[in-house]
Amino acid sequence: MTTDPGEPEPSAPREQYKLPRVLGVAARRFRHEQPQPRNFASRLPAEGEAAEFLVETDSPIPVRALGPALHVGASVLVEVTALDATHYRFLDFNLGQLEPGTSISLGWSGQNEAERPTQFRFEGWDSEPPVDREGD
Secondary structure (H helix, E strand, O other), X not given: OOOOOOOOXXXXXXXXXXXXXXXXXXXXXXXXXXXXXXXXXXXXXXXEEEEEEEEEEOOOOOOOOOOEEEEEXXXXXXXXXXXXXXXXXXXXXXXXXXXXXXXXXXXXXOOOHHHOOOOEEOOOOOOOOOEEOOOO
């Protein structure tokens, strides 16, 4: 047993997983068809109308265990695809009645609302439904 009253060693600095600033959000509806994976069953809906929210950020979203989530009113969208370093597509398969003025914010999965500043509002669809998407 030691009697050294020294200070404990400080812990290593933790990485900061700050989300980038959102520069723009566009929303549109499209006709969704379920992907046909080879090795597992998809949990996505078979087909129907869906919405995509295209988000542009000022820098890449950091990679970490918890993924990004787009909060559109009460909906939490976690189905996301990186289109490039600063453009992301979030998909919504449960189209509710989105009212103009509904808040849109980017956060981490499971993050509370106080930590997600809201700067964007849903103002309507960018194109009339349904548009067919090619290549998805």
